[in-house]
Amino acid sequence: MESGDNGGFHPLDEKSLVEYIKSTPVLVSRLGGQAELDHLTIKEVGDGNLNFVYIVTSPKGSFVAKQALPYIRCVGDSWPMTRDRAHFEALTLKEHGRLCPEHVPEVYHFDRSMSMIGMRYLEPPHIILRKGLIAGIEYPLLAQHMSDYMAKTLFFTSLLYNSTADHKKAVAEFCGNVEMCRLTEQVVFSDPYRISNINRWTSPYLDQDAKSVREDDELKVQIAELKSMFCERAQALIHGDLHTGSVMVTTDSTQVIDPEFGFYAPMGFDIGAFLGNLILAYFSQEGHATETNDRKDYKDWIINTIEETWSLFEKKFLSLWDLHKNGIGEAYLPDIYNNPEVLLMAQKKYMNNLFHDSLGFGAAKMIRRIVGIAHVEDFESINDESRRAICERRALNLAKLLLKERQKFDTIGQVITAIKEGSVE
Amino acid sequence: MESGDNGGFHPLDEKSLVEYIKSTPVLVSRLGGQAELDHLTIKEVGDGNLNFVYIVTSPKGSFVAKQALPYIRCVGDSWPMTRDRAHFEALTLKEHGRLCPEHVPEVYHFDRSMSMIGMRYLEPPHIILRKGLIAGIEYPLLAQHMSDYMAKTLFFTSLLYNSTADHKKAVAEFCGNVEMCRLTEQVVFSDPYRISNINRWTSPYLDQDAKSVREDDELKVQIAELKSMFCERAQALIHGDLHTGSVMVTTDSTQVIDPEFGFYAPMGFDIGAFLGNLILAYFSQEGHATETNDRKDYKDWIINTIEETWSLFEKKFLSLWDLHKNGIGEAYLPDIYNNPEVLLMAQKKYMNNLFHDSLGFGAAKMIRRIVGIAHVEDFESINDESRRAICERRALNLAKLLLKERQKFDTIGQVITAIKEGSVE
Numbered sequence: 001m002e003s004g005d006n007g008g009f010h011p012l013d014e015k016s017l018v019e020y021i022k023s024t025p026v027l028v029s030r031l032g033g034q035a036e037l038d039h040l041t042i043k044e045v046g047d048g049n050l051n052f053v054y055i056v057t058s059p060k061g062s063f064v065a066k067q068a069l070p071y072i073r074c075v076g077d078s079w080p081m082t083r084d085r086a087h088f089e090a091l092t093l094k095e096h097g098r099l100c101p102e103h104v105p106e107v108y109h110f111d112r113s114m115s116m117i118g119m120r121y122l123e124p125p126h127i128i129l130r131k132g133l134i135a136g137i138e139y140p141l142l143a144q145h146m147s148d149y150m151a152k153t154l155f156f157t158s159l160l161y162n163s164t165a166d167h168k169k170a171v172a173e174f175c176g177n178v179e180m181c182r183l184t185e186q187v188v189f190s191d192p193y194r195i196s197n198i199n200r201w202t203s204p205y206l207d208q209d210a211k212s213v214r215e216d217d218e219l220k221v222q223i224a225e226l227k228s229m230f231c232e233r234a235q236a237l238i239h240g241d242l243h244t245g246s247v248m249v250t251t252d253s254t255q256v257i258d259p260e261f262g263f264y265a266p267m268g269f270d271i272g273a274f275l276g277n278l279i280l281a282y283f284s285q286e287g288h289a290t291e292t293n294d295r296k297d298y299k300d301w302i303i304n305t306i307e308e309t310w311s312l313f314e315k316k317f318l319s320l321w322d323l324h325k326n327g328i329g330e331a332y333l334p335d336i337y338n339n340p341e342v343l344l345m346a347q348k349k350y351m352n353n354l355f356h357d358s359l360g361f362g363a364a365k366m367i368r369r370i371v372g373i374a375h376v377e378d379f380e381s382i383n384d385e386s387r388r389a390i391c392e393r394r395a396l397n398l399a400k401l402l403l404k405e406r407q408k409f410d411t412i413g414q415v416i417t418a419i420k421e422g423s424v425e
Numbered sequence: 426m427e428s429g430d431n432g433g434f435h436p437l438d439e440k441s442l443v444e445y446i447k448s449t450p451v452l453v454s455r456l457g458g459q460a461e462l463d464h465l466t467i468k469e470v471g472d473g474n475l476n477f478v479y480i481v482t483s484p485k486g487s488f489v490a491k492q493a494l495p496y497i498r499c500v501g502d503s504w505p506m507t508r509d510r511a512h513f514e515a516l517t518l519k520e521h522g523r524l525c526p527e528h529v530p531e532v533y534h535f536d537r538s539m540s541m542i543g544m545r546y547l548e549p550p551h552i553i554l555r556k557g558l559i560a561g562i563e564y565p566l567l568a569q570h571m572s573d574y575m576a577k578t579l580f581f582t583s584l585l586y587n588s589t590a591d592h593k594k595a596v597a598e599f600c601g602n603v604e605m606c607r608l609t610e611q612v613v614f615s616d617p618y619r620i621s622n623i624n625r626w627t628s629p630y631l632d633q634d635a636k637s638v639r640e641d642d643e644l645k646v647q648i649a650e651l652k653s654m655f656c657e658r659a660q661a662l663i664h665g666d667l668h669t670g671s672v673m674v675t676t677d678s679t680q681v682i683d684p685e686f687g688f689y690a691p692m693g694f695d696i697g698a699f700l701g702n703l704i705l706a707y708f709s710q711e712g713h714a715t716e717t718n719d720r721k722d723y724k725d726w727i728i729n730t731i732e733e734t735w736s737l738f739e740k741k742f743l744s745l746w747d748l749h750k751n752g753i754g755e756a757y758l759p760d761i762y763n764n765p766e767v768l769l770m771a772q773k774k775y776m777n778n779l780f781h782d783s784l785g786f787g788a789a790k791m792i793r794r795i796v797g798i799a800h801v802e803d804f805e806s807i808n809d810e811s812r813r814a815i816c817e818r819r820a821l822n823l824a825k826l827l828l829k830e831r832q833k834f835d836t837i838g839q840v841i842t843a844i845k846e847g848s849v850e
């Protein structure tokens with residue numbers, strides 16, 4: 001490795017990656033040893049927006065190499081972005097993996113100077129969940145798995161489980177991921193609500209809708225409150241980018257990748273991201289319906305998955321709380337919250353607040369996918385633009401309602417009702 | 426200075442302080458030069474709970490030397506406490522002093538290895554505000570000055586004024602003041618709500634009242650919410666201990682000292698601390714009334730000061746916001762919140778939330794002063810215990826009301842009404 005200003009950094013390609021592997025014993029052994037290195041297949045598959053992802057396979061093993069370059073991949077070097085996001089991605093993968101190994105790929109290797117993560121290759125038939133949702137594939141365990149992942153990662157990194165001493169140490173460390181937070185602040189909480197030349201939408205159909213987002217004072221006051229909460233509140237170590245493109249699935253397996261936005265922030269940001277993207281998937285189904293497949297059953301499955309994800313999350317999160325109620329978690333000390341009545345009251349209040357936060361953040365994530373810079377393939381793959389715009393408008397209107405009126409929703413059932421009503425308007 | 430495990434630290438006394446001064450040019454010059462060093466007067470005046478404070482005067486100058494020892498002064502070395510609190514006190518004094526030099530003593534010198542701050546001596550007739558309130562002295566500029574201090578320090582260290590990049594850097598740094606935060610968490614948010622052998626109250630009079638605090642489920646759920654907010658929400662660089670014992674006053678001057686609990690936390694914690702301690706002063710007046718001075722006028726003055734402090738704070742805070750609305754503060758970007766209607770809505774919502782936070786935190790600070798470890802001289806100086814208990818009970822009941830019902834108060838006028846009602850029950 002060369003050194004210099006970049007501390008040894010150089011962008012990898014298929015060729016230099018082989019050299020890199022040769023000098024990295026842990027990766028060599030993942031491939032089955034030196035003898036296999038002459039039989040490698042390397043394929044760049046990064047379909048994501050930010051980074052480069054190489055699948056490395058040998059006859060006896062495999063891994064994925066993900067490298068961050070000092071800019072945003074899909075924009076190019078006109079939008080610089082710290083390579084150190086890889087450091088925070090590796091930290092979060094390791095921490096979330098420790099807490100929920102079933103649903104997070106193992107990290108084999110991390111090289112901070114090269115901004116390179118070596119991790120488990122999620123072999124086929126794993127595909128990106130979003131693609132499965134577009135294809136109309138049901139994942140019967142998805143709600144089960146995702147609620148498990150969210151309950152564990154969020155509970156165990158919160159003050160319900162930890163001392164404030166450990167918490168503050170971790171918060172301070174993750175403050176270093178500021179550039180990624182700033183990207184979220186801009187593209188989720190700001191750009192959709194102002195004129196910005198990186199915004200786009202299905203024009204001219206949604207011109208008026210985009211304008212109405214920018215001119216909705218109540219919406220803007222609400223988004224400001226969520227933005228401040230996102231910037232100020234270190235509630236748990238969140239994934240930070242938990243849309244359906246950050247989840248890889250088979251019928252049996254659910255794996256969460258790509259936590260490079262990992263940061264101590266409100267839990268509702270993760271829950272909302274996931275639920276909000278499921279809602280987008282739901283609203284896109286009309287656009288994928290054909291004469292032979294009206295997608296009605298599939299819409300029902302999505303609806304059930306939304307409902308179950310929240311219900312199971314709530315149940316599991318509260319079970320963890322009950323299980324650890326005598327632990328060192330400092331938010332609710334056992335000698336104060338030691339009787340069933342007060343614990344029940346506290347839990348009810350906590351979950352109610354978390355529910356409203358999740359609806360707010362989820363709605364914000366929906367809005368930005370329709371009138372902001374980064375759109376979702378669920379809608380983009382609907383070729384007929386007028387048809388796409390109808391789906392998007394319905395989703396946008398529901399999101400506006402959720403963002404503004406979230407306090408009025410008491411149960412996920414009420415949200416489901418609103419989704420259904422919004423999809424036939 | 427000796428070195429060793431303590432990195433040169435040694436506790437000062439009147440004698441070693443002279444040696445220390447001699448080797449510290451900036452302090453020598455504050456005293457008027459070498460020639461004055463033979464004519465020093467040194468007096469230890471620390472009446473506070475935690476640290477040692479020396480007033481150093483020469484015929485030509487003066488300063489105050491404050492040193493933190495590795496334990497809590499009023500408890501002794503059985504309660505260890507990091508000396509590095511002095512570092513965070515110095516940081517906060519400098520930052521708040523930069524933002525509001527009129528009301529913060531100048532820092533002349535800071536020695537981290539000695540945990541020693543050299544600062545302006547607030548010469549007589551400056552006294553601790555709490556003592557003035559007990560003596561029944563009116564300070565006509567107090568509300569003006571304190572609202573000024575709070576508006577400036579809180580606004581200018583918040584995201585209304587700063588970029589999230591600068592904010593996160595500062596937040597990470599102040600995470601280091603974790604031990605002081607933990608002290609607050611324990612004595613403000615936990616101990617009063619559980620049996621703890623460091624709690625005390627005017628017994629036996631308040632035995633039942635203390636018990637009722639520990640058994641009030643709704644109160645306990647509310648205090649948990651405030652505790653989490655205190656631990657998680659990095660809204661602004663707060664003083665962290667802004668009671669009336671941290672303010673020195675004359676008729677013309679108001680100076681805020683002792684920000685060793687400085688930390689990024691909810692603004693309402695400072696505002697509430699100050700208002701809550703004024704309310705305690707108010708409720709203590711009955712105990713200080715004599716046949717020749719019924720304290721009625723003085724109670725009116727305190728009430729007016731409470732009302733004015735909030736009203737002026739709100740006005741000044743909003744003026745700063747208006748003034749800097751086109752700046753780089755990232756909570757409300759100008760190109761989104763650029764019209765008078767939406768700005769007004771946003772400000773109204775912000776101030777309403779801040780008002781409720783302040784009431785909640787203020788109430789928490791009142792409660793802990795009546796049934797927790799550290800009491801206030803306002804009540805302690807009422808010798809007749811049954812009379813004292815009556816005053817304390819009224820204050821406690823009001824505090825419980827404020828904590829539980831704070832969302833129902835829309836204006837400071839309504840709070841004033843509740844205070845008045847609570848004082849004649």
Ligand SMILES: Nc1ncnc2c1ncn2[C@@H]1O[C@H](COP(=O)(O)OP(=O)(O)O)[C@@H](O)[C@H]1O
Pocket residue numbers: 045046047048049050051052053064066105119120121122123128245246257258260
């Ligand atoms: N561990 C993995 N196993 C298999 N494929 C992966 C793995 N990690 C990433 N990928 C593939 O690479 C794509 C981009 O990865 P991702 O981590 O989302 O990068 P980005 O940060 O650029 O969005 C994913 O959509 C997926 O197709």
Ligand SMILES: Nc1ncnc2c1ncn2[C@@H]1O[C@H](COP(=O)(O)OP(=O)(O)O)[C@@H](O)[C@H]1O
Pocket residue numbers: 470471472473474475476477478489491530544545546547548553670671682683685
């Ligand atoms: N700058 C100062 N000028 C004059 N007196 C001061 C000054 N700083 C502190 N004191 C006196 O010392 C006392 C204790 O100081 P304080 O900073 O509150 O210490 P502690 O952290 O121990 O509470 C104050 O109540 C006040 O009487």
Ligand SMILES: [Mg+2]
Pocket residue numbers: 048049245246258
């Ligand atoms: Mg990705």
Ligand SMILES: [Mg+2]
Pocket residue numbers: 048049050051241258260
């Ligand atoms: Mg990514």
Ligand SMILES: [Mg+2]
Pocket residue numbers: 297298301
């Ligand atoms: Mg079916």
Ligand SMILES: [Mg+2]
Pocket residue numbers: 473474670671683
């Ligand atoms: Mg003090």
Ligand SMILES: [Mg+2]
Pocket residue numbers: 473474475476666683685
């Ligand atoms: Mg102090």
